[in-house]
Amino acid sequence: MRITDLMSVDNYILNIQRTKEKMSTIQSQLSTQQKIQKPSDSPEGTGKLIRLQNQLSTSSGYSKNIEDGLSYIDVSITAMESIQTSITDILTSLATANNATVTDGLDSFADQVDNALDAILNAANEKFNGKYLFAGTDYSTKPYGYNADGSAIEIKASNISGKQNIQISKNVVQKINITGEELFGTVVKQSGNLDSSAAVGSVQTNQTSVYSSDGTEYTFIATYTKTADNTYSLSYDIQDSGGSSVYSTPPSSLNVKFNSTTGEISSIDGKPASSFIVEAPSQNIQFSFDTTKIKETSGVSSLSFSANQDVDIFNTLLTIKNKLQNGELPTDEEVARVENFNQNILNKISSAGNIVNKLQDTNDVLNNQQNVITDLISNEQDVDEAKAILDLQNMDYILQVTYQVSSMILPRSLLDYL
Amino acid sequence: MISNIFNIATRSLDVYRKALDVTAHNIANSDNENYSRQTVNVSTSTPNKIAGLVWGTGIQVDSVTRIKNQFIESQYRKNTGENSFYNKQSDLLSRVEQVFTEPSEYGLSDLMTSFFNSWSELAVTPDSSVLRENVITAAQNITARVDTIHQDLQTIKEDTFNEFNDKTQTLNNLLSQIHDLNVKITQQSGNGSPPNDLMDKRDQLVNQVTSIADTQVYYDPNGSVNISIGGVLAVDVSQSVKFEVIKENGELKLSTASGHVLQKIKGGELGAISDVYSSKIPDYEEKLDNVITALFKSVNSIHSSGYSNEDPPQTNINFFSSYEAGVLKINSAILDDPSKIAVSADGTPGNGDIALQIADLNNQQLINGSTLVESYSSLISDVGSDKASSDSLSSSSALVLQQLQTQKSSYSGVSLDEEMANVIKFQRSYDASAKLISIADEMLQTLLQMV
Numbered sequence: 001m002r003i004t005d006l007m008s009v010d011n012y013i014l015n016i017q018r019t020k021e022k023m024s025t026i027q028s029q030l031s032t033q034q035k036i037q038k039p040s041d042s043p044e045g046t047g048k049l050i051r052l053q054n055q056l057s058t059s060s061g062y063s064k065n066i067e068d069g070l071s072y073i074d075v076s077i078t079a080m081e082s083i084q085t086s087i088t089d090i091l092t093s094l095a096t097a098n099n100a101t102v103t104d105g106l107d108s109f110a111d112q113v114d115n116a117l118d119a120i121l122n123a124a125n126e127k128f129n130g131k132y133l134f135a136g137t138d139y140s141t142k143p144y145g146y147n148a149d150g151s152a153i154e155i156k157a158s159n160i161s162g163k164q165n166i167q168i169s170k171n172v173v174q175k176i177n178i179t180g181e182e183l184f185g186t187v188v189k190q191s192g193n194l195d196s197s198a199a200v201g202s203v204q205t206n207q208t209s210v211y212s213s214d215g216t217e218y219t220f221i222a223t224y225t226k227t228a229d230n231t232y233s234l235s236y237d238i239q240d241s242g243g244s245s246v247y248s249t250p251p252s253s254l255n256v257k258f259n260s261t262t263g264e265i266s267s268i269d270g271k272p273a274s275s276f277i278v279e280a281p282s283q284n285i286q287f288s289f290d291t292t293k294i295k296e297t298s299g300v301s302s303l304s305f306s307a308n309q310d311v312d313i314f315n316t317l318l319t320i321k322n323k324l325q326n327g328e329l330p331t332d333e334e335v336a337r338v339e340n341f342n343q344n345i346l347n348k349i350s351s352a353g354n355i356v357n358k359l360q361d362t363n364d365v366l367n368n369q370q371n372v373i374t375d376l377i378s379n380e381q382d383v384d385e386a387k388a389i390l391d392l393q394n395m396d397y398i399l400q401v402t403y404q405v406s407s408m409i410l411p412r413s414l415l416d417y418l
Numbered sequence: 419m420i421s422n423i424f425n426i427a428t429r430s431l432d433v434y435r436k437a438l439d440v441t442a443h444n445i446a447n448s449d450n451e452n453y454s455r456q457t458v459n460v461s462t463s464t465p466n467k468i469a470g471l472v473w474g475t476g477i478q479v480d481s482v483t484r485i486k487n488q489f490i491e492s493q494y495r496k497n498t499g500e501n502s503f504y505n506k507q508s509d510l511l512s513r514v515e516q517v518f519t520e521p522s523e524y525g526l527s528d529l530m531t532s533f534f535n536s537w538s539e540l541a542v543t544p545d546s547s548v549l550r551e552n553v554i555t556a557a558q559n560i561t562a563r564v565d566t567i568h569q570d571l572q573t574i575k576e577d578t579f580n581e582f583n584d585k586t587q588t589l590n591n592l593l594s595q596i597h598d599l600n601v602k603i604t605q606q607s608g609n610g611s612p613p614n615d616l617m618d619k620r621d622q623l624v625n626q627v628t629s630i631a632d633t634q635v636y637y638d639p640n641g642s643v644n645i646s647i648g649g650v651l652a653v654d655v656s657q658s659v660k661f662e663v664i665k666e667n668g669e670l671k672l673s674t675a676s677g678h679v680l681q682k683i684k685g686g687e688l689g690a691i692s693d694v695y696s697s698k699i700p701d702y703e704e705k706l707d708n709v710i711t712a713l714f715k716s717v718n719s720i721h722s723s724g725y726s727n728e729d730p731p732q733t734n735i736n737f738f739s740s741y742e743a744g745v746l747k748i749n750s751a752i753l754d755d756p757s758k759i760a761v762s763a764d765g766t767p768g769n770g771d772i773a774l775q776i777a778d779l780n781n782q783q784l785i786n787g788s789t790l791v792e793s794y795s796s797l798i799s800d801v802g803s804d805k806a807s808s809d810s811l812s813s814s815s816a817l818v819l820q821q822l823q824t825q826k827s828s829y830s831g832v833s834l835d836e837e838m839a840n841v842i843k844f845q846r847s848y849d850a851s852a853k854l855i856s857i858a859d860e861m862l863q864t865l866l867q868m869v
Contacts, residue, residue: 004831005448007824014820038515039802040809046520047799050527054791057528058780061535068542129543137768140545162766167538167774170781271764381521414838 005413012406016399023395029383030392036381045380052380056373058170059366065166066363069176070356072164075128076178077352080345083123086116087342090317094335097324110324117317121145121153124184124314134180137162143180144314152213152284153314160185161275161288168362176355178348184314186211186287187275188307190294194224194232195301196263202226208305210238213284213315215334217241220278220305222289230258230296234268236289238280246280258296265292284315313341420861422466426476427854433460433477434848440482441840444832451823452622454484454830456614484614487829488637491621494822495628495635499685501819502629504812506690510578511805514699517570520798526567527791527798529559530713531780538777540761541770545727550756554748557737561746564710568744571699582670582691583663589630589688590660593645596623597658600642604655607641627652631672632685648672648680669696698804703744705797712784712793714741717776724760724772731765732758 029035039046090113097109124134124144131139138157147154160180168174181187194204207221219239224232235253238246254276259266265273268291275290287307294303311319316337320330437458447453463478519525533556540549599620606613624643627633633652636644642655652659661672664679670692672680683689718736725731735758739749752758761773785793 002828002833004827004833006451006831007827010451010820010823010827036521038512038805039518039520039798040512040515040805041802043799043802043806046802047795049521050525050795050798051792053521054527054531054780054795057531057535058538061538065538065542130546131543131768135768137544137762137764137766139768159764159766162764162769164542164768165771165774166542167777171778173774274764413834415834418838418842 008410012402012410016402016406019395019399019402023392023399026388026392026395030385030388033383034381035383042380049377049380052373052377056370056377059370059373062167062169063363063366063370066168066359066366069166069168069174070359070363072128072131072133072176073352073355073359075126076133077349077356079123079126079133080178080183080349080352083120084342084345084349086119086123087313087338087345090116091335091338091342094320094330094338098329106324106327106329110321113317113321113324117314117321120317121314124180132157134160134178134183136160136177136179136181137164139164144184147281147284153312153318154213154279154281154284154286155180155185155277159274159277168359169366172362174355174358174362176359178352181275181288183345183348184312186307186309186312187290188220188278188287188305189290190222190303190305192303193295193297193300194226194258194303195299196230196258196296197298198226198301200226200228204301204303206303206305208307210285210287210307211310213286213311214319215311216283218246218280218283218285219243222291222303224256224303227255230260232256232258234291236278238278238283238285240283246283246285251278256291263296265294265296308344309337309340311337313338316341420858420865422473422475423854423858423861426474427851427858429463429476429478430851431848431855433458433479434844434851436479436482437844438841438848441837441844445834445837445841448832448834448837451827451831452618453832454486454614454618454621455832456482456484458482481611482614483612484617485830486621487826490822490825490829492635494819494826495625495633497815497819497822498625499628499632501812501815502687503685503690504808504815506687507694507808508805508812510574510690510694511698511801511808513574514571514694514702515801515805517567517574518798518801524563525798526560526563527794529556529563530791530794532556533560534777534780537761537773540759541773541777544761544770544773545767547756550727550759553759554753554756557748560713561748564706564744564746567706568703571703572744575695575699578691578695579665579670582688582695585630585688585691586661586663586672589627589647590658592623592627592630593653593658594660596620596627596643596645596653597655599623600653600655604641612641628686630686631683631688648683650674650678650680668700702797702801705793705800707744708785709790709794709797710741710746713779713790714738714746716779716782716784720772720775720779721760723763725762725765726760727757727762727767731760731762733760733765735760 028037036042036045036049093109093112093116097106121144125142126133132141132143133139135141135143135157136159138159141157143155143157143160144153145156146152157180161182162179163175164177165173165175179185188208188210190206195202198204203223203225205221205223207219210218210220212218218241220236221239222234222236224234227233232255233253234256235250237250240246254269256265257267258264267273268276273292275288275292277286278289279286316334320334320338323330323334437460440456440458444455447455459480459482460477461480463475465475466473520527522528533553536549536553536556540546540553543549599616603613603616603620606616620643624633624635624645627645627647628635631647634646636646638644638654640655644654645652647661650659652661660675661680662675664671664673666679669682670688672683672688674680683692718738721737722734724735725733726735735751736749737752737759739747741747749758761771761776762769763771780791781789783789788796
C-alpha cells in the first residue's frame with residue numbers, strides 16, 4: 001500500500017483521540033464513582049437502576065411506617081397494662097370486701113374502686129403523638145367522659161371503632177390500633193341472612209335485650225324493610241319494660257345496600273359498612289350496633305343478635321362504687337362483668353403483642369430485602385476502582401508510547417537525507 | 419543537424435521544468451486533504467523522417483491529470499452521509515437524554531416514588547397537616563419536573579427546527595457554488611486540459627452536500643456533476659435549486675420554490691434532524707404522556723372517593739385538576755387548603771385507607787401490565803438505547819470512513835518521499851538537458867572554428 005504523509009498523521013490523531021476518549025470516560029467514572037451517568041451508558045442498566053431505586057425507597061417507606069406503628073402499639077400496650085393492673089387491684093379489693101365482716105368499712109373499698117376507675121379512665125383517654133390511643137379513627141376527640149349529670153360514663157367521640165391501617169409491605173396492610181370498641185365497648189352484633197328473593201316492601205323485624213349503664217333492661221328492635229333489589233331501609237327503636245319507646249322522635253332510618261353477587265353488605269348510608277353507635281342519652285343507653293356480618297341470601301331469612309357484654313367496664317365500676325358507698329356489696333353478676341373485662345383486656349394485650357411481632361418480623365424481612373437491593377444497585381452502579389485505575393494506567397502508557405513514536409516518525413522524510 | 423540537439427534539449431528542459439512545477443504544486447498541497455495529487459503525463463514527441471531514417475525529437479507534455487479513484491470516492495460519499503446522520507442524531511439525542519436527568523434523585527422516577535411514599539406515610543397519621551404538606555410538595559415536584567421535561571423537549575424541537583433551516587440554507591449555498599463550478603469546469607474541459615484544482619474543490623463541496631442530505635451523484639461526461647436530492651434534480655450545469663423548509667403533519671420536509679414537496683430526507687444531518695424532530699421526540703413525549711395520564715387518572719379516581727379532613731368531611735374532590743399539553747396541575751383548592759386532601763374512607767379524620775390505596779398505585783400495573791415506574795423506566799431505557807445505538811453506529815461508521823479516508827489518501831494523497839525523489843529525478847534530467855545544450859554549443863563552436 002502506498003503510504004502518504006497525511007495518512008500517517010491522520011492515523012496518529014485518530015488513535016490518540018480514541019485513547020483519550022476512553023481515558024476521559026474512565027476518569028469521569030472514577031471521579032463520580034458511578035458507572036452509569038446517563039441512560040446511554042447502559043440503557044438496560046439504567047432501567048434496572050430506576051426500578052431498584054423505586055423498590056428501595058418504597059421499602060424504606062414501609063420501614064418508616066413500621067417504626068411509627070411500633071411506637072404507637074407499644075404505647076397502647078403500656079396503657080392497657082396499666083388498666084389491667086388497676087382491674088387486678090379492684091378484683092383484689094372486691095374479694096377482700098366480700099370477706100369483710102364489718103360492712104361500715106366499705107367506704108374505703110369504694111375509694112379504692114373510685115381511684116382505680118379514675119386511673120382506668122385516664123389510661124383510656126391516653127394520648128400519643130396527638131392521637132387518643134383508643135379513639136379509633138376519630139382520634140382527635142377525647143373518647144370517654146362523664147355525662148352531663150355525672151351519673152354515667154359515655155363515649156364522646158363519634159366513632160371509636162375505626163381501624164388505623166398502615167402499609168407495612170407490598171400488599172400488606174396492618175391495623176396498628178386497639179379500638180375503643182374492641183377494648184371497652186358494648187357491641188350488639190346482628191348476623192344471619194336477609195332473603196334476597198323477598199318482594200319489595202317485605203319487612204323483617206328482630207329484637208334483643210340491651211342495658212342502660214346502671215343495668216336496667218330495655219328492648220332493642222331492628223326492622224329491615226326491602227325498598228329495592230339488594231336495598232333495605234333499616235329502622236330501630238328502644239323500648240322500656242312497659243313496651244313504650246324511649247325516643248320522643250324515632251331515630252332516622254338508614255339505607256343498607258348489599259352486593260348483588262357476593263351478598264355481602266356494601267354500604268350503609270352511602271359509606272363503607274361499619275358499626276355505628278346507638279344511644280338514648282336520657283336513659284344512659286349507648287352501644288355499638290354491628291350489622292356488617294349480615295348477608296343477603298336467596299330463600300334464607302334468619303337474623304339473630306349477640307352482645308359481648310351487658311354494661312361496659314366504666315359504668316359497671318361506677319355502679320359498684322356507688323353501691324359500696326351506700327354500704328352495699330356488688331352482686332356476683334357485677335363482679336363477673338369486671339372479671340370478664342379482665343379477661344378481655346388480657347386478650348387484647350396479647351393480640352397487640354402479636355401485632356408487635358408481626359411488625360418486627362416484617363421489618364426484618366424488609367431490612368434483608370433492602371440489603372439485597374442495595375447490593376444489586378451497587379453491582380449495577382459502582383465503579384470497580386482497581387480495574388478502572390489499571391485501565392487508566394494502561395491507556396496512559398499507550399498514549400505515551402504513541403506520542404513517543406509519533407515524535408520519532410512523523411517529522412521524517414527523504415528531505416532529511418538530501 | 420546540431421540544431422536538432424538544441425531542439426530536443428530545449429523541449430526536455432521545458433518538460434522537466436513543468437514536471438518540477440507540478441511536483442512543487444503537489445508538495446505545496448501535501449497537507450490539503452481535499453487535494454488529489456497530480457502527475458505530468460509525458461510522451462515522446464512526433465519523430466522526423468529524414469533520408470529514409472526516423473529521427474526522435476525528444477519528449478513532450480501530454481497532460482496534467484489528477485489521481486483519483488472514483489469507486490473509493492463514491493464509497494466515501496455514501497459513508498460521509500451515514501456518518502454525519504448518526505453523528506447529528508447522537509448530538510441531538512444527548513440533549514434529549516439530559517432532559518430526563520436520569521439516573522439521579524432529581525429524575526421523575528425518584529419523584530414519583532417519593533410521591534407514593536408520602537401517601538403511605540400520610541396513612542399513618544392522616545390528619546397531620548405536616549404530612550399533608552409533604553404530599554403536596556411531592557406532587558409539586560412531579561408537576562414541576564413534568565413541566566420542565568416538556569418545555570425542554572419543546573426547546574430542543576425549536577432548536578432542531580432552526581438548525582434544519584440553517585442546514586437548508588447551507589445546502590442551498592453549496593448547491594449554488596457547485597453550479598458555478600460546473601459551469602467553469604465544463605467550459606475549461608472543452609479546451610482539452612482538465613481543471614484539476616477546480617474539480618478537487620467541487621468534490622469537496624459534493625462531500626459537504628452528502629453530509630447534509632442523502633443524494634444521488636452523477637458525473638456527466640461533459641464535466642458537470644449532477645446531484646439529485648429526494649427525487650428532485652438539485653444541481654447540474656444549467657441550474658441549482660433553492661430549497662425551502664416546510665412542516666407537514668408534524669414532519670420537517672423540503673420543497674422547491676415552485677412548491678414541489680420532496681420525499682422524506684432520510685440521510686445526512688437533515689435526515690437526522692427530521693428523524694429526531696418528527697419521530698423520536700414525539701415518541702418519547704407520547705410515552706411520558708401515557709405515564710402521567712395514568713398517574714393523573716388513577717390518583718384522581720381513588721382520591722375523589724375519599725373524604726377530606728374538614729367539618730363536615732367533603733368528598734368528590736379531585737387531586738389533580740388537569741393534565742393538558744404536558745402541564746399537570748394540582749387542584750388549587752388543595753393547594754390553598756391541604757385539609758381538602760381526601761384520604762379518609764369513612765369521613766373520620768384518623769382513617770387513611772384512601773391514602774393507602776393511592777400509595778399502592780406504585781405497585782399497580784396501570785399501563786399494559788407494568789407499573790408507572792416500570793413503564794417510565796422503559797421509556798428511559800428507550801431514550802438511552804436510541805442514544806447508545808446512534809453512538810455506536812456513529813463510531814462504527816467513523817471507522818469505515820477512516821478506512822476509506824486512508825484508501826483515498828493512499829491513492830490520491832501526496833507522499834513527500836515520492837515527490838522529493840521526483841524532484842531529484844526531474845532535476846537530474848533538467849541538468850542533463852542543460853548539459854546537452856552546452857555540449858551542442860561546444861560542437862557548434864568546434865565547427866565554426868574550422869571555418
